[in-house]
Amino acid sequence: MPTKINNGFYRLILDSIPVAIVTMDYDFKITSFNSQAEKLTGYSRKEAIGRPCYEILNSSRCTHACPLQTAGDINMSSSDLESEITNRHGEHIAIKTSVASVLNEDNDFIGYLEVIEDISRQKRREREKSNFFSMIAHDMKSPLIGISGLIARLKKEKICAKNEKLRMYLKVMGETEQRLESMVREFLEYCRLESGQIQLELSQTDVENVLQQVTAMHQLMAEEKNIVLSLGGGSLTPIEVDANRLFRVFTNIIDNAIKYSPRQSEITINARETAAEIIISFQDQGRGIKAEEIPYIFDAFYRIESQEDIGGHGLGLAASSAIVRQHGGRIVVESEPGRGSVFTVRLPKDKTGNAKEGGGRMI
Numbered sequence: 001m002p003t004k005i006n007n008g009f010y011r012l013i014l015d016s017i018p019v020a021i022v023t024m025d026y027d028f029k030i031t032s033f034n035s036q037a038e039k040l041t042g043y044s045r046k047e048a049i050g051r052p053c054y055e056i057l058n059s060s061r062c063t064h065a066c067p068l069q070t071a072g073d074i075n076m077s078s079s080d081l082e083s084e085i086t087n088r089h090g091e092h093i094a095i096k097t098s099v100a101s102v103l104n105e106d107n108d109f110i111g112y113l114e115v116i117e118d119i120s121r122q123k124r125r126e127r128e129k130s131n132f133f134s135m136i137a138h139d140m141k142s143p144l145i146g147i148s149g150l151i152a153r154l155k156k157e158k159i160c161a162k163n164e165k166l167r168m169y170l171k172v173m174g175e176t177e178q179r180l181e182s183m184v185r186e187f188l189e190y191c192r193l194e195s196g197q198i199q200l201e202l203s204q205t206d207v208e209n210v211l212q213q214v215t216a217m218h219q220l221m222a223e224e225k226n227i228v229l230s231l232g233g234g235s236l237t238p239i240e241v242d243a244n245r246l247f248r249v250f251t252n253i254i255d256n257a258i259k260y261s262p263r264q265s266e267i268t269i270n271a272r273e274t275a276a277e278i279i280i281s282f283q284d285q286g287r288g289i290k291a292e293e294i295p296y297i298f299d300a301f302y303r304i305e306s307q308e309d310i311g312g313h314g315l316g317l318a319a320s321s322a323i324v325r326q327h328g329g330r331i332v333v334e335s336e337p338g339r340g341s342v343f344t345v346r347l348p349k350d351k352t353g354n355a356k357e358g359g360g361r362m363i
Ligand SMILES: Nc1ncnc2c1ncn2[C@@H]1O[C@H](COP(=O)(O)OP(=O)(O)OP(=O)(O)O)[C@@H](O)[C@H]1O
Pocket: 252, 256, 257, 260, 284, 286, 287, 288, 289, 297, 298, 302, 303, 304, 305, 311, 312, 313, 314, 315, 316, 317, 318, 341
């Protein structure tokens, strides 16, 4: 171990860290590349230095949602962004990235830092777990269908016509079975989405149109609580999405906004676009979510305890986030307990990265 802290010592530390660390100048050219980055990408330090980062890192975010652009533009960092890189040998590796802009002592911007973690083993384990759960959920469906058939038959028996108590028991049994069946169905769909067993059915879609339909569908539910539900914005460039699944995402988010908002409040939906993304925000004046709870609300079956008895399985956001991720997008949440939340869905216009201009409004 060197006694004096010098560049060589820092080099040793950088090469011993079990994550890839890459720095870039303001032109996105690589200025340093540690050993783990060599292992991950298949390029040597000598080959990487001086080359544009998108040529070497070749991540699915490079072309349409480069995190460095944001880090540089607004001088802040972003962390835990999941994507996939294609290494020199053509292998796809799931990664988690954190980026930050680098400033010198005078606070001048001098480049970027990117920390990349290989999460392919973790992703494989998650897929295996989802496959296992989806098998269990699938096996639960058949006995439930059997129970529901038997309940229907019992209801037709003469003994039921004469016995009110029996009819009431059967009604409760039927409703409970229906709830369980819907939960199993939702969970099965979620597991299939998570494990990549569901292929999106993509078609050119006017997202504004989908939003209009979902908003119209929820007007009655909102009116029952005297909630004003409004949709702002104009036309958007059509993009390739699975319209039915996107419909579900919007339904889940609006459904939550209504469920977790007090009477006589407002829910505002807004859609806009940049050159690369369609951005839809859902703002409510509901009970809000504590910062420490936010990372967990997208986990299956996670529900925040509350005094009120609000029904749900804790699957809506888990399924929504899986659908949005399959589209190459993400859901971002900002919330203040007691004041409300904003759920923002960001969808890339082009999953292949060729952002198209024109058509809709830009921000
Ligand atoms: N707009 C919101 N305002 C406040 N809390 C919210 C909001 N949306 C979600 N949550 C919290 O996040 C949790 C998870 O939401 P999610 O939609 O996954 O499940 P759910 O609404 O409980 O059940 P399900 O959607 O399966 O019927 C909720 O239980 C709630 O505590």
